[in-house]
Amino acid sequence: MPSFFIAHGSPSLALEENAYTQDLNALTERYDKPEAVVLFTAHWESPVTTISWRDSAYDTIHDFGGFQPELYAMRYPAKGSTAVAAEVERLLQQDGLESRRNEDRGLDHGAWVVLHHLWPDADVPVVQLSVNPFLPPERQYAIGRALAPLKERGVWIIGSGGTVHNLRMISWGAERAEEWAVAFDDWLLARTMAWDTDALFDYRSLAPHAVQAVPSAEHFVPYVLAMGSGDQKPELLHRSYGYGTLSHLLVRF
Template identity: 55%
Template sequence: MMPAYFFAHGAPSLVLERHAYTDFLGDFAAGLPKPKAIVLFSAHWEHTTQTVSTADTYETIYDFSGFPDALYRITYPAKGDRKLSEDIRALFDKHGIPSRFDGERGLDHGAWAVLKLLFPDAGGIPVVALSVNRHLTNGEQYRIGSALAELREQDVLIIGSGGTVHNLRRLSWGAEIADDWALAFDAWLQEKLEAWDTAALFDYRSQAPYALDAVPTNEHFIPLLIAMGAGSRNRTATLLHRSYQLGSLSLSCWQFD
């Protein structure tokens, strides 16, 4: 069965950078059976109704400003998979999750920056992009992932793209070591994920140290809960990588078997 994954996407410039995390992403696909397709939830596509892309070929969205010109020349014209999109909506219907199609939206940087590093050949694997909804409970986020878990049996790779510690106001420019508060939050998160303690994780804002510093708004945390939900059958969480930029911007990868 194909594992589900959470990948931090950091800053949009991630795709131009070279460090331990980008090296990890570049080597990742070599150890993974080629997926039949990729289903990806990005923190940068928000909608109040769960939305499923039906794009035939994705445009590349540059949803940022002030970055090097080279970043605006990168494209990731991945193909969609209409049949898979329809299967996803059928699974949502089966689990009582309202959903809708969108055939117009391209891939935002939360999707294409990660995919470009993981699978540089955009034409090789079809992609279905999905939105996130910050207004749902954490349990409902998990249930969205669980609804799609059976796709893993069809060699479909489910990815959540976001960030566990993502507070742009707390970045420490020029910092070479991680801030203590960011380390404390991620350590708590690791303990609860490895124990599959959903009760604590769903209540992380009350229980985790520095939760409001690490997760000031929840859109970047949601993809972790969705990816975890997709691994809810075997309930095994493994941290594959964790490093930091600018003191607190967490770059991590979690595998859910």
């Protein structure tokens, strides 16, 4: 099974039909239906990797404001899987990586906006994982690498975030992407295709416009987590931009 980085964009992506959502929809036609999904979401931060632990259906968290009323009416009642969660916990422990369990948290929009386009019937079990944006990239990569064996048992691994995510620099109504945003992703994708992890781990020093593109790391680290869980055969499946700066990257590892 593959692993993916999927940019979740704006919450309104859940309601949109465009080239990006068409490519998201196409993923489930290209690959077999997974046994479950393990998803790192940028909208759940914790000092220790925290694993959602349940078999029942999740509540849908509407962790945003000022959007269309239809968004707040949306529900994504996917079920969890304690069996898959236990395997996540075991693999992390096996590599000496700490984790915790959470039995209460619902699915935030970093998860359900993406999953809604992949499996609109919410019929694939989901295990949601938190991120710690303060860990160095090589540590993020190690967490992803620890979970790679899950793919052998039919599990998709997804990192949901945004490689360029600076809400203060969004250009509402922009018809083309800002040059600095494109330059950052150009560098990132070139280093990814070369599997140059040394450069990627030092992206804040080496990548052009890194401070603008990644003012805080919580949306970027799901990319490194997904990459860590993959093999060295990356494929860019989609690239576009919303509001001039909000990158929509879809990368298969």
